[in-house]
Amino acid sequence: MKLAYWMYAGPAHIGTLRIASSFKNVHAIMHAPLGDDYFNVMRSMLEREREFTPVTISVVDRNVLARGSQEKVVDNITRKDREETPDLIVLTPTCTSSILQEDLQNFVERAQLDSKGDVMLADVNHYRVNELQAGDRTLQQIVEFYINKARKKGELPEGKTEKPSVNIIGVSTLGFHNQHDCKELKRLMTDLGIEVNAVIPEGASVNELKNLSKAWFNLAPYRELGMMTVEYLQKEFDMPYVDITPMGVVETARCIRQIQKILNAQGANIDYESFIDNQTRYVSQAAWFSRSIDCQNLTGKKAVVFGDNTHAAAMTKILAREMGIHVVLAGTYCKYDADWFKEQVSEYCDEVLISNDNGEIGDAIARIEPSAIFGTQMERHVGKRLNIPCGVIAAPIHIQNFPIGYSPFMGYEGTNQIADLVYNSFTLGMEDHLLEIFGGHDTKEVITKGISADSDLNWSKEAKGELNKIPGFVRGKVKRNTEKFARDRDIGEITLEVMYAAKEAVGA
């Protein structure tokens, strides 16, 4: 047993559902107790999703436990197959129902007999992997399933697209700024003259998966989601992949150069150097920001970075290499992939921390006392308590990570967004600095509004206590209304009864 106050990555089934519900016309059936389908709430609320989340829970309750769940699960799969005719139904248990040790594979086979669409059991160990690993695995499983299916039917296409083309792999629902990144990556590919053959899983149809092999290469911008798929495709079709996250000016250029190398190896004759130079020096504002006087003042400021592998590594490199900020500690919660992270960041920071214990990270921040933190919502909160500004750079996702406006982290527009994030995070520190120079904003004391000092009315102790329980922002209004009510009726002492009577009279 582990005492846990906070989780950086969700349980496995969340990863599976993120993949399933990213695809178009794929439905997931959860075999789980009541309430375990909160993924629907997350997707609908956090992403402000307009469509009904294509996830249905097949409720496990006492009756089902007593009778066995096969009939119910099979019924629910075939029912959904009739109701919404999805191309694929993915069955997943949760941590809880996976310990029932039922033969879910058998349920799936049974259900397949009566279903028009495909039916599949997500092959994930719910106690050994987390959301990120499960998502990676489920995506690979679905891709493999459809490639095998096409192969069996002899429908696998031959050859490549005429022009250089790419599959962007790993963009999913409830991913950190994924929608914006995807748009930006598509734009970047267009600028590079590369056709986008497919984006998976977000918005993709499983029936198109057989065409993945037509692309010249795969791009896996996220370390957490897509690596298993690109490795599978490499093994299966000898497809090269680029796994350099195009975040920050330097890494974006490195990613583009890697793409160039891969394309030229396949006979394209292209040179992206002038594009990179033009983007870097004139189009993106980030390189200029690095040279600007604003950024000069950030030199040597101490920062702590913490997040998933993709974002923590990229951010560490940007801060250290592009902005001259001193990254004292870089950390990740992706313990299962710690070696990669260490290799990526060790030359850009003093310390590396691999942990998913928020207390350990909080303690490190308190010890280091950086000028700014770049972390998750948890570190933002730690920062609030320690009065250290924090820019949020990684999941666990929060509604604030679904801004309505365009804000990618990747590509050249991403570099601008990150520069803004860094600058705004440090501004508080800068303001402090200026305040020291100029002696503060305002030296006058704040005039607090006393409870009864400025009034001739007497508040009873209980009423005063009650008044204090009312949230601060309306307390003044309630107090004024109550006193007016009392004055109108010549009541000298405000008791609880008077307060409630006033509330009713005013109707607010």
Place this chain on the structure above:
Amino acid sequence: MTAAQQEAPALNFECETGNYHTFCPISCVAWLYQKIEDSFFLVIGTKTCGYFLQNAMGVMIFAEPRYAMAELEEGDISAQLNDYEELKRLCDQIKRDRNPSVIVWIGTCTTEIIKMDLEGLAPKLEAEIGIPIVVARANGLDYAFTQGEDTVLAAMAHRCPQEAQVKEEEKGDRNAIQKLLNFGRKTEDVTAEESAHKAHPPLVLFGSLPDPVVTNLSLELKKQGINVSGWLPAKRYTELPVIEEGYYVAGVNPFLSRTATTLMRRRKCKLIGAPFPIGPDGTRAWIEKICSVFGIEPQGLEEREAAIWASMEDYLQLIRGKSVFFMGDNLLEVSLARFLIRAGMTVPEIGIPYMDKRYQKAELDLLAKTCQDMGVPAPTIVEKPDNYNQIQRIYDLKPDLVITGMAHANPLEARGINTKWSVEFTFAQMHGFTNARDILELVTRPLRRNNSLKDLGWDKLVKEEAVV
């Protein structure tokens, strides 16, 4: 109440046993840890449980938390580890770090399935670490959403002291410091009690409500000369009310049937079965019922109710004649529907995860009578509804408002259907006369919002083919 004697229309009950979304009952931790200030809640479950509390409930486990997960790992599931030793290690740490007055173990579906004997382990560990441990099985196999509170309160009902115990402990100064801190408050209570209370047997109310609502309802009863001798739960675990055989108890929420049963069967209390104090009609009926049990003639309630209705006229004008569909989520549905019908709305369907017809009898009777009084058809009450079927019915019925869980709100809004989150009613301060307006504030908000947007012509925000 004489409602049952009149020929009210029969309510239709159905049980769809469908696939429906509601929150897991462990969500009760989110409000109970705030209510019981000296408690610590330990949820013994998996990552699935923890991530739910953290993300879907939006109750992020931030500064100075008083709840945590005991996250079960593979070794726990396969019984390679000793449950007692593991729980002892965790509870020792909680004691060291937070030193609460009580640790509440929340059992989950997983502890049910692996048959972890929490009730068996707790007494031994409690004796060893010297902190009371209350065990509640708030699992999704047996319960839905707000029923989690029911499991916790039912477990706590066993821990309410008896008069003799308290006297004994007071000699030993069980809470010397606590009493010192509460010194001022205690004396006030005493003076309050002196004022004009009529003689009646002790009354304990059960249900977790925010403190201002507790004060408000206690005050309403005080106006009738009734003294509330305690609330379950109290603000502190150390202040659980004294419960003796023969005490009267009354619930304030419709989802507390187990607590009611426990108080009756195990503590030999007498349950006052009344409609719930939600809406001015329900509040009046609740007070009247308590008065009638104590042989007290209620004073001024009719005028009071009328005055509240009159003060809400501006909101009532917005909802009169409109229909509201409850998809079912928090078990407050019947009480809210009854109030909204009295307010002039019609209700075609009340979805509800679980319906205890005995504990809710007075409420159901009042619902039937209200339908009769208002001349509207009685709603169909659908237990364990099927959300997919409900959505088809919503498309057919085109209700003016759908009160629904969070999973369906945005998609329905995108199809031009007004919605309100049911969970807001769970957290709103809506009990009693004074707060009735706040219920209508919530109910009318989508109507007011969409009124102000209606000229824009944007009511449907999904492409046509997406509407089934």
